Amino acid sequence: DQQVKQNSPSLSVQEGRISILNCDYTNSMFDYFLWYKKYPAEGPTFLISISSIKDKNEDGRFTVFLNKSAKHLSLHIVPSQPGDSAVYFCAASATGANNLFFGTGTRLTVIP
C-alpha cells in the first residue's frame, strides 16, 4: 500500500521558469514532510521540509506548500536551473517514528 504518491514520473521545464512537483499522501498520522533530491549514482539528499503546523516553508528558490485537508503537498522551484535536473522524492513521517515513507519520485529535467 503506497502511502505517499507522486503521480507524475517526469517533468520538463524551461530554464528560468517555475517547476512544480506534486505529492499526495493517505495516512492522516503523517505530520512531517520532506523533499529529497537524488542525482544518478548518489544517495538522496535532503532539500526542504515542512511540519504539519505550517502551510508553507521557503528556502531560497525552493518553497514547499502543504494542504492538510487535501493531503497534498507541492514543491516549487523558482527560477529553475539546469543543475536542478534530478529525481525528486517526497517523503513523510509521523511523530515518534523515525522511518520515512517515500513516494516513487519525479524526474525533473530543466532545459537550458
Place this chain on the structure above:
Amino acid sequence: EAGVAQSPRYKIIEKRQSVAFWCNPISGHATLYWYQQILGQGPKLLIQFQNNGVVDDSQLPKDRFSAERLKGVDSTLKIQPAKLEDSAVYLCASSPYPRTGPEDTQYFGPGTRLTVL
C-alpha cells in the same frame, strides 16, 4: 563532516549466492537505516537500528535477509541466498536521535547497486 559511507558501490552475483553490504554512518548518529530501492520506486525501509538494537524490521524478509550493527556504529546487511527480485540499490542512512528539529533528518549514503543474474 564525513558523510555516510557504503561499500561496495556495485555488486553482481548469481541467484542463490550470498552477498554482504557495509555501512558506516555519520559519527555520533545513533540511528541507522537500511533501505531497498527497486528501479522506478522510492526507497523502502528494511530495518532501523537505534544504537545496536533493532527498532523496526517489519519489512525485512527474514528468511534471506539479515542485518547487524555491532557496537552501535557500522552495520552490515546480508542476503543469503539472493533472488532475482533482490536486484536493487541498497541505501544506508543515519540520523541523530532523538530528532531535534526540521533540519535533523536522515542522511543517505551513495548506495550499493546489486544485480542478481
